[in-house]
Amino acid sequence: MDLEDTLLMMPGPVPVAPRVLRAMSKPMINHRGAEFAAMYDDCCEILADVFKTKNDIFIISGSGTAAMEAAVGCTIGKEDDVVTLENGKFGERFKDITARYGKVNPLENEWGHSFDLDEVEKKLEEGAKAITLVHNETSVGIQNPAKEIGRLAKEHDALFIMDGVTTIGGDDVRTDNWGVDIAVVGSQKCMAAPPGLSMISVSNRAFEAMEDKENLPYYLDLKAYRKSGGKSQTPYTPAVPLFFGLQEALHIVKEEGMDSRIDRHAKCAEAVRAAADAMEIDMFPQLNDRYSNYSNTVTAMKAPEGISGNDIKKDMLKRGITIAGGQSHLSGKIFRIGSMGNVQPKDILLTIQELEIVLKKREFISELGTGVEAASEVLDSLL
Amino acid sequence: MDLEDTLLMMPGPVPVAPRVLRAMSKPMINHRGAEFAAMYDDCCEILADVFKTKNDIFIISGSGTAAMEAAVGCTIGKEDDVVTLENGKFGERFKDITARYGKVNPLENEWGHSFDLDEVEKKLEEGAKAITLVHNETSVGIQNPAKEIGRLAKEHDALFIMDGVTTIGGDDVRTDNWGVDIAVVGSQKCMAAPPGLSMISVSNRAFEAMEDKENLPYYLDLKAYRKSGGKSQTPYTPAVPLFFGLQEALHIVKEEGMDSRIDRHAKCAEAVRAAADAMEIDMFPQLNDRYSNYSNTVTAMKAPEGISGNDIKKDMLKRGITIAGGQSHLSGKIFRIGSMGNVQPKDILLTIQELEIVLKKREFISELGTGVEAASEVLDSLL
Numbered sequence: 001m002d003l004e005d006t007l008l009m010m011p012g013p014v015p016v017a018p019r020v021l022r023a024m025s026k027p028m029i030n031h032r033g034a035e036f037a038a039m040y041d042d043c044c045e046i047l048a049d050v051f052k053t054k055n056d057i058f059i060i061s062g063s064g065t066a067a068m069e070a071a072v073g074c075t076i077g078k079e080d081d082v083v084t085l086e087n088g089k090f091g092e093r094f095k096d097i098t099a100r101y102g103k104v105n106p107l108e109n110e111w112g113h114s115f116d117l118d119e120v121e122k123k124l125e126e127g128a129k130a131i132t133l134v135h136n137e138t139s140v141g142i143q144n145p146a147k148e149i150g151r152l153a154k155e156h157d158a159l160f161i162m163d164g165v166t167t168i169g170g171d172d173v174r175t176d177n178w179g180v181d182i183a184v185v186g187s188q189k190c191m192a193a194p195p196g197l198s199m200i201s202v203s204n205r206a207f208e209a210m211e212d213k214e215n216l217p218y219y220l221d222l223k224a225y226r227k228s229g230g231k232s233q234t235p236y237t238p239a240v241p242l243f244f245g246l247q248e249a250l251h252i253v254k255e256e257g258m259d260s261r262i263d264r265h266a267k268c269a270e271a272v273r274a275a276a277d278a279m280e281i282d283m284f285p286q287l288n289d290r291y292s293n294y295s296n297t298v299t300a301m302k303a304p305e306g307i308s309g310n311d312i313k314k315d316m317l318k319r320g321i322t323i324a325g326g327q328s329h330l331s332g333k334i335f336r337i338g339s340m341g342n343v344q345p346k347d348i349l350l351t352i353q354e355l356e357i358v359l360k361k362r363e364f365i366s367e368l369g370t371g372v373e374a375a376s377e378v379l380d381s382l383l
Numbered sequence: 384m385d386l387e388d389t390l391l392m393m394p395g396p397v398p399v400a401p402r403v404l405r406a407m408s409k410p411m412i413n414h415r416g417a418e419f420a421a422m423y424d425d426c427c428e429i430l431a432d433v434f435k436t437k438n439d440i441f442i443i444s445g446s447g448t449a450a451m452e453a454a455v456g457c458t459i460g461k462e463d464d465v466v467t468l469e470n471g472k473f474g475e476r477f478k479d480i481t482a483r484y485g486k487v488n489p490l491e492n493e494w495g496h497s498f499d500l501d502e503v504e505k506k507l508e509e510g511a512k513a514i515t516l517v518h519n520e521t522s523v524g525i526q527n528p529a530k531e532i533g534r535l536a537k538e539h540d541a542l543f544i545m546d547g548v549t550t551i552g553g554d555d556v557r558t559d560n561w562g563v564d565i566a567v568v569g570s571q572k573c574m575a576a577p578p579g580l581s582m583i584s585v586s587n588r589a590f591e592a593m594e595d596k597e598n599l600p601y602y603l604d605l606k607a608y609r610k611s612g613g614k615s616q617t618p619y620t621p622a623v624p625l626f627f628g629l630q631e632a633l634h635i636v637k638e639e640g641m642d643s644r645i646d647r648h649a650k651c652a653e654a655v656r657a658a659a660d661a662m663e664i665d666m667f668p669q670l671n672d673r674y675s676n677y678s679n680t681v682t683a684m685k686a687p688e689g690i691s692g693n694d695i696k697k698d699m700l701k702r703g704i705t706i707a708g709g710q711s712h713l714s715g716k717i718f719r720i721g722s723m724g725n726v727q728p729k730d731i732l733l734t735i736q737e738l739e740i741v742l743k744k745r746e747f748i749s750e751l752g753t754g755v756e757a758a759s760e761v762l763d764s765l766l
Contacts, residue, residue: 004410013411013623024624025404027387028396028577030705061579062445065619066602073600100598188620194411196444196579196622215483217456217600219449236448237571239579239622240396241407322413 006317009351010324011138011166011298013188013195014341016245020193023248024241031240037232039247044229046250047199049258050191051168051183053175055201058225059246061239064165064186067198069097070220071161071182072132075209076102080129083158085120087113087144088137089327090163098132111330112140112285112300114292121152129209130159130181136167139327140284141300141336143171145291150178159206165189168199169253170265170340171296181206187242190265190297192341193249196242202226252342264382265296268339268348271378272299275352275371279359284334297340300326302333304364309335315358321351345379389700392734393707394521394549394681396571396578397724399628403576406631407624414623420615422630427612429633430582432641433574434551434566436558438584441608442629444622447548447569450581452480453603454544454565455515458592459485463512466541468503470496470527471520472710473546481515494713495523495668495683497675504535512592513542513564519550522710523667524683524719526554528674533561542589548572551582552636553648553723554679564589570625573648573680575724576632579625585609635725647765648679651722651731654761655682658735658754662742667717680723683709685716687747692718698741704734728762 008015029035040059047057060067072094076082080102084095087109098104107123109115124131131153135146146162153160159181167173168183170190175183181203188195202222210216210223218224224235253261273283273294284300287293303309312335313325326334337351352371359365391398412418423442430440443450455477459465463485467478470492481487490506492498507514514536518529529545536543542564550556551566553573558566564586571578585605593599593606601607607618636644656666656677667683670676686692695718696708709717720734735754742748 004412006412008411008413010413013414013620016411021408021410025408027404028391028399028571029387029389030391030393031396031578033705061622062449062602063620063622066445069601097601100601186620188411188623194622194624195414195620196625218452218480218483219445219603237396237446237569237578239444239446239577239625240571241577241624241628242579242622245624322416 005320007321007347007350009337009339009347010322011189011336011338011340012186014192014338014343016192016194017249017252017342020245020248023244024194026244028240031238032233036240039243040232043243043247043250046254050253051175051201052173052177053183053201055175055203056226056229057199057201058222058229059234059243060198060200060220061196061234061242062198063195064184064198065093066220067184067200068094068163069217070200070222071184072098073101073217073220074213074222075159075182075206076130077213078102081105081127083107083123083128083131085115085131085133085144085149087111087115087140087142088134089139090134090137090165094132094134094163102129112142114142114286114288115144117145117148117152117289117291120149124152124156124158128156128158130161132161134163135173136171136295136297138166138298139330141295141298142285143293143295146180147178148291150180154179159209166297166340170261172262175201187246190340191249191253193246194242196239197246265340267378267382268343268345269294269296269299271348271375272337272339272352274374274378276301278370278374279356279365298336298338300334300336303335304359307362307364308332312358316354319354319358321354323351345382348375348379388703390704390730390733392720392722392730393705394572394719394721394723395569397575397721397726399575399577400632400635400725403628403631406627407577409627411623414621415616419623422626423615426626426630426633429637433636434558434584435556435560436566436584438558438586439609439612440582440584441605441612442617442626443581443583443603444579444617444625445581446578447546447567447581448476449603450567450583451477451546452600453583453605454567455481456484456600456603457596457605458542458565458589459513460596461485464488464510466490466506466511466514468498468514468516468527468532470494470498470523470525471517472522473517473520473548477515477517477546485512495525497525497669497671498527500528500531500535500672500674503532507535507539507541511539511541513544515544517546518556519554519678519680521549521681522713524678524681525668526676526678529563530561531674533563537562542592549680549723553644555645558584570629573723574632574636576629577625579622580629648723650761650765651726651728652677652679652682654731654758655720655722655735657761658758659684661753661757662739662748681719681721683717683719686718687742690745690747691715695741699737702737702741704737706734728765731758731762
């Protein structure tokens, strides 16, 4: 099979619109010239609306992980205590990155289990320079309570560092309203740009934390980004074709409007959950309070008894649809359907239909159509 | 003027072949799938020939500066002394990066002046864990003696870390033969791929230096690259479209053959120097020994008396050709013509012709043709 025909329904990289692909094949330009500067400014202006922030925004040539490291590496010193919240792989990654720069005071939940806000508060009461949160834990399909944790961070005078990699640009994120000092996102997720760039918003409070800090990372030195950002440039050579792609992708975001985009993402994920429910497939996340939610951008489901999530993934790939399995110790136990970026109802319905066929062949369901019907009902309002 | 028509004759980013541009507009693929792995392996195989090395090679989604930091950040600890050789902006950058990780013992030459190998040896005799060198100092157009410094590094048991950003893929670089423990290159220079990726070769000796080192940088952790490289993957989400572009660019390199490519680069730079000489424009570098050379990939010339290098650059840009001025304190004093990547004789001849017109209008030369004729004679053997 020609893989160029595969429908990507992973939690990123997501399919990129043809006009974005075409934008990337423009001839190179001087990255220190006026044309690049105009493109940089245009991107930042749209991103301010996407992040809902008045903070500085920078674009890093590197993945979301690079932006996570920039956030922690520039603000956290060896003697600083940081509360790291973990209920999945990316929370764990934030903990690992933080451990290279400061002292970690981790709250390690079972993966997929929602946080107890009282426990979070107790951790903060022990004293913390910062707290890290993964807003949407892509590895387990849970949306963590960013607003509430922002409130707790503020009460305890801790910097709030948030991974919005799979929410910003698709889900309802309010950087300034929630008091997020540093928010990071990857290009290849909700914004439906090509992978390879990450965007980061930085508050004045976060910049103040950098003032007295020595030996910041070099490539990810946010002070250097601030300096060159003032000239609408990047401190080091940017990945020019990815900027062409990002700009076009952000124009699509702007044309749709963030409100519609957020609604579409929410409905698409709800449709996947409705289909799963109709087929009696269990959600993986354990939501124990009213502040956590199922993700609006990726749905993590338990693999049905006797079937490996990896086999479902493989069966789907043969049929031309790429979904995701579980990461680390969840490999085989879960499977995940991403519904982020420019995903349309027809993409969801095709994916559910193929999933039904796969599950019927594996004798988990006995007839086709129930999942599609449930999903279709949710998606109707988008048409 | 439509900037898409501008001829880039800067020292990178360089013009990218149409087939490379087209490659970047392929639909996204799963970066954890078989298709990406095959592409990754194909790139690394060609790169081994380009670097002339049997060492591990990794591809980083980030600029050459990111690779420079990976080299230093993973091998150098706080107590380690490092001799940093500086005779231009990128030597200075290597010093600045190194200062964030270890103790710098800098040899700071006037920019553009060749190193005295006795002085280098004296520095090494003071004891050094490593020595950093910029093989081709792009900012001043000088080729530093990598082979000789490799020999000195070996004699003094220091790791040899080399920035080959504007030589590897276009100039004669012999990573293993010269004993380069870590060599780095950017995609947007001699290989004529789009900007945004960097490639790094790492010797076993360099990996041994990482063994006992704590708190490596995270995004640029070469141990993580080694681990995922074994699976033909990158540790974090790669910039997929840039890999499409790199692969195609490397196929062009392979089709031309490295010997021909090196010869073409050498001739093109020689042609620029011959033209400058014919027009009585002075070279900027001061070569004081037989081991240093004028660069084979970028020619740095002194701005003629009474004319700013920046004005020459601006005049050329108006005429549709992007060349470079001087960086930092050299701004205005020099101008630079890059001749790297897939540059052809006609590109050199057009650039020289336009430069002649610019210099005649500014009354530095009185008639046209002398520069073109001198360049043409050198380039004849390529046709």
